[in-house]
Amino acid sequence: MEYPDAAIRSKSEAQKRVDRIRQFQCELRALVAEKVGSLAEEQIAAINSYHDAMLSGLADRFDVDATHRAKQLSLGMRIAAFLGALGLAASVFFLFYQFWGRFGTHTQVVLLASAPLVLLFLTWFAANRDTTGYFARLIGAVCLVAFVLNLTMLGQIFNITPSDKAFLLWALLAFILAYATDSRLLLAAGIIFLSCFLSARAGTWAGCYWIGFGERPENFLLPAGVLFFVPSILRHHTKDGFDSIYRTFALLLLLFPILILSNWGSLSYIRLDNHSIEVLYQIAGFTVSAAAIWIGLRTGWSEVVNTGNVFFVVFLYTKFYDWWWDWLPKYLFFLVIGLSAVLALLVFKRLRGAIGTSRVEVFQ
């Protein structure tokens, strides 16, 4: 079948096109009703015919939501799929613990290795049979949990010394499944596992025991750097939301450690007195979050803007607390908080107005 718009490559692009079509139809009806103007009947018929073919094609290819009610139901399906994945994963986990002690070592190994393979097959089967993708993502998540269980329990059975390499293995499977099933949940899991591995490695290189990688927040700066540039290297035209996930986690892994170190310099590798370290990281916190807002506005990355906003506010209010909590009366302290929020609103309003003006000028 020939699709009117072969340039659409992902579900989000398709959904945006559907939404624009619906909005166009609503706006056209409003213009006709207000007697502003109208199109000839042949033109309306041609447009409607074109749009009907487009909507049908997009529904076939991408399972888009044609109406607002369908959108609400899709959201419900996503929540149900997420809860289903959590529940089934927990069930698999406890099922093994309940019965594994009744089997010999060989049987345990076979069961543990088979579980993720069977679930992988079911994931593949679901991906081929169900165009919505919800079932494939649900079973894929359970498959990942089964693999985590696989390695964890092999480690217990054979009394294997714990190693950070397990994080890398779990991350690899999570990434493969995420790209196979277009699952942002699995992508997030893969990013978390990969971050743990890279942080543990950074800690080991710095001379620490790998399990203690969280005791030096600077260990997370390496994975933050890696993750932020992944969307620049790997193009995700057909993967909805993947770029956002990478960038959001990259910023979280960058800004959370900075936030922690801006308050607890004793957790830093830097060989300065702790107060100087805290000051340096406070400056870094404001700079990085402001830079994130600026970059996000320039590039249209809303997740970067939002994350930068949140952390800028957190850094600001943390400073307010440090400066004034002890000596300002509480009502004045919270008044300052409120007034600073109002000031921020005014600044954003002005920024938004400037962006809106520039768009009008472009269209003129």
Added chain:
Amino acid sequence: MKPLLSSRRLFAASAVFILVVNVIVVVGAIGNRSGSPEAAIRLTERELPRIHTESRENSAMSLQLDWSVLDAASDNSVVGRWGSPAWFGVEKLRELGFREDAIANAGRRGPAYKHPVDKSAFIVLEYDGEAYREAVRRAEAALADAAAACADGCGEGPVRDRLEGAEKGLAHLQNAASRLFAIDAGRDANRLRAAYPDRSRFIITSGVVAIRGADQGKASGRINRLSVAAIHVPLQFKRILDAIPFRTTRHYRNASANPPRYAVELAYGGRREPWVQAVHRW
């Protein structure tokens, strides 16, 4: 032409990946157990009690490798794993790779204080050796002191409590406490084995060490944990131990009435990872 990252290829890659990882893990475990064991030691319920956290949700069984350290203070008769042994001083900390500034600032909460980080090391555990006998001597000395304080009668009170505590402590140490003591640590397992060649009395296994706050101006170290302290019991041995009632911590304190009821042949392989070779019930 199919894209490089098509779903079909990704699923195939996942299957191969899972298989390969499992093969590598199992082959590695078999490799650890192949050849002559690095250590082969017979321990009892005193050193390998059943894990106290077992629940009805977990049908497997594990044994906890119980060990202690001999505190540096010669008059300290309390035995546990949280003390700082005499051999774990500044020189040993340097040998294990702790930084000079971390050693110098240990326990001092000044402007340059850094939250201490753990390091991995190989730990030497001695079974029923000089460290254990010294612990018993200290407990006997503590009992003698407490008895001397009670020589003219001590009624109820702290003196009586001290005497009873010393009696229980000695009985516990002689009959129920673990005879495994950590006596050394290092970064080179082969060098440690050369220093402690008896494979039936010395276990060399990986663990985690840390700097302890400075006592009397000198930093010392402590062993936080062993990397593998919970040892899985295979089904054929689990059936033997299932017939033995589980003991709680309270039972272990009542040492004279609760002697050990089983012995375990424990082996360590080339990767310093343990496994149960046999279980004997008494």
